[in-house]
Amino acid sequence: MSLPTLFISHGSPMFALEPGVLGPRLGALGRALPRPRAVVVMSPHWMTRGLRVLNGVELETIHDFGGFPRELYALRYPAPAAPEVAAEIITVLAHRGIEATADPIRGRDHGAWVPLMHLYPDADIPVIQLSQPAVPAPLALLELGQALHTLRERNILFIASGSLTHNLHDFRAEPDADRSVENYASTFAEWVWGRIHDGALGDLLDYRTRAPFAARAHPTDEHLLPLFAAIGAAGPDWVHSRRIQGGLTHGVLSMDAFMFGLAQDMPLADVFD
16 A cells, blocks of 8 residues: 655644644554655755755754743654665655755754654654755645655655645734634635645646735745645645644644545544544
């Protein structure tokens, strides 16, 4: 059974301590999926002009944020490294004419380890990270994902970590400052799921023109771009998709996740109930 690909909204770093609706559903998903031999994560908190792949023997848990409770900084996600998988990914990309270099120094940022704390809490599956290209174009991320579609057959789980809505001005605003926040965030999230459900890839690629409240949901689009990598990495099977509803946190961050290339007989009732 080929693994699906995932887009997961990682929300605020506090998601590590406050699982909300999505956390338990990710835990159920991790228990239901076939066990991968490795996980590859892409996160907008590591963006580079040239692609890079973590290949260190020990990968630090990076706390790349400030102003949060002390207990958040004490968390670690000590999943094994996988230099051999890093080399495999570099080779896969090279076969598609895409150059990527190994990075033995950097650790895993919170866009990677925070959702993994819920998906695979035992931290016993090797995890590496692929940088997100600093190219503000959905098509570029889709094509990168397509170059990685064979990971599914190699029993490697590809996770694109981002946020379905990501307006930090609204996130930091007073709770009662603007009661329209929840309406626009929910409306945008429903539009995205509707296009995914209908297989309307053209609409998704042109979301900044076609989606309601697109500019407010994403003043900059680096947190939505991973979605296109997840779609591409599923190959033609991307249309076999499911939504994992995560609700809204802080009134503005949609926590929905999506699975692409999903086997129809996979037992996932606990993920959606």
